[in-house]
Amino acid sequence: MIDYESLGWFLLILAGGVVAGIIGSLTGLGGGSxxxxxxxxxxxxxxxxxxxxxxxxxxxxxxGSASTYTRKGIANIKIGVGLEVATTLGAIIGALMFEIVVTHKVQFVLYLLFGVVILTSIIPTVKRGKYEFPEEKQGDFTSRIFQLKAKYYDEKAGKEVSYTGVRWWLGEIIMFFAGLLSGLLGIGSGALKVLGMDWAMNLPMKVTTTTSNFMIGITAATGSSIYWYAGYIQFFLASATAIGVLLGSRIGSTLLLRISNKEIRWIFFSILSFLGVDMILKGITNSKLYNIPSIDGFGIAVASSVILILLLFLKITIEEGKHGYLR
Amino acid sequence: MDTSDKLTLIVSYILKYAVFLSITLIIIGISLMFINGNANGVPISKLADFNNAQTGTYNSSSFSPTQIPGAIMSLDALGFISLGLWVLIFTPVTVLVSSLVEYIYVKNKLYTILTFVVLFNLMAAILIVPHFVKV
Structure with missing residues (x-):
């Protein structure tokens, strides 16, 4: 006799995973966030x-997604693996810090940190795509030593794009923190990885996002095994979300190709900022420093996320004028 | 096809088929869980309850990876689900091993070392670090 209550619960979590996968994929922040x-x-x-x-x-x-991009030769496996030296180390330390936080029952720190990370990740994620092809810089000593010169074929531009990565050491430092946050918060830290490769190493955005996608799996696997032994993998939940988020991210990437009006992504950025603010409020309530009634919290989260996104939207529209980031 | 293209293709196939295998195993496991009404002798209502302060939540610390073969032989749901999850965790290991082999083959010393360090970190996270956390 099938337990329909549990089945219903399973499907509900799976549906949540699908929603997370779609929003994560449409915003480019990843399902975990x-x-x-x-x-x-x-x-x-x-x-x-x-x-x-x-x-x-x-x-x-x-x-799932890295498989496609590596086959097309856009993701740079060499750069990705090189940077994973710092990311995996960060993930181990992050997972151990997570264990300490949970053991000492100060989980409210995680809520606060999570909220701050989501909110600060929105800005670089919105700006993603701004510099489609960075000016190829003269390589520095790290470009030569770490073999950071490469090229890929850009389908949209219809040409081969060559690039030279620089400041490998700075990329490594940022990647360490990306790994740390991944192990501590259970996310891919895609935004920080993009910052490390796009801003620090001057790699083209397409190479950055696809290489980041490839790297995220290695970083998350590093944290996962520690989580497993510490007992933070709940089979029922992890099964439902693994299927759901994978399905959702597939739907999301298909939708992304079909949506002609990219402005619609602002709706999803608003949802993300709502979740970010709500996590911070939950963290404050859980810390017992100040009790925010849930109905007030909801109102505060809605209002502040609307204001935040409006300000960001205006700032970016004014800054860019004709070439909006999201177009 | 040069060596880096070959590596790219190998990595791409590993990623694709590992995810497919993992999700298939998880779906088989979940189906068995609902058909049998339990997994590893634990009733489904307890498996689905992740917020039980009284009896505790059934989680990964209650099921060691060494129990997987036995559980699969007896068609137990947790055997399949756990194997599916471990296939996912081990996918990057496979990717790194194939990269390592490639870099050794093309005699790229620096990247052989770097890949080895990453692989070491990942294996340490799987085999060594867990001994320092509560079980």
Missing amino acids: VLVPLLTLFYGVPIEYATGASLISTIATSA
């Missing part, structure tokens, strides 16, 4: 299990 707030704020899942489930889903989505 949506999944953890969704599970903790709306499903009542303890943050330790939400984070564990998110890490597992992150490996699945990363592997």
Whole structure:
């Protein structure tokens, strides 16, 4: 006799995973950044299990999308593996810090940090695509030593794009923190990885995002095994979200190709900022420093996310004028 | 096809088929869980409950990876789900090993070392670091 209540619960979590996958893919922030707030704020899942489930889903989505980009030769495996030296180390330390936070029952720190990370990730993510082809810089000593000169064929531009990565050491430093956040919050830290490769190493945005996608799986796997032994993988939850987020991210990437009006992405950025603010409020309430009633919290989160996104939208529209980032 | 293209293709196939295999195993496991009404002797209502302060939540610390072969032989749901999850965790290991082989083959010393360090970190996270966390 099938337990329909559990089946219903499973499908509900799976649906949440699909939603997280779609929003994560449309905004480019990744499923984990949506999944953890969704599970903790709306499903009542303890943050330790939400984070564990998110890490597992992150490996699945990363592997799924990275497979396509590596085949097309856009993702740079050499650069990705080189930077993983710092990211995997960061992920180990992050996962151990997570264990300490949970053992000492100060999970509210995770809510606060998560909220701040989502909100600060929105800006570089919105700006993604601004510099389609960075000016190829004269390589520095790290470009030569770490073999950072490469090229790929850009389908949209219809030409071969050659590039030279620089400042490998700075990329490594940023990647360490990307790994740390991944292990600590169960996310792919795509925004920080993009910052490391785009801003620090001057790689083309397409190479950056696809290489980041490839790297995320390795980083998440590093944290996952530690989570497993510490008991933060809940089978029922992780199974539902792995299937759901993978499915959602596939739907999201298909939708992204079909949506002609890219402005629609602002709706999803608003949802993300709502989740970010709500996580911070939940963190404040859980810290017992100040109790925010949930109905007030909801209102505050809606109002502040609307204001934040409007300000960001205006700033970017004014700055860019004719060439809006999202077009 | 030069060596870096070959590596790209190998990595791409590993990623693609590993995800497919993993998700298939998880779906088989979940189906068995609902058909049998339990997994590893634990009723499904407890498996689906992740917020139980009284009896505790059934999680990965209750099921060691060494139990996977036995559980699969007896068609137990957790055997398949765990194997599916471990296939996912091990996918990057496979990717790194194939990169390592490639860099050794093309005699790229620096990247052989760097890949080895990454692989070491990942294997340490799987085999060594867990001994320092609670079980």
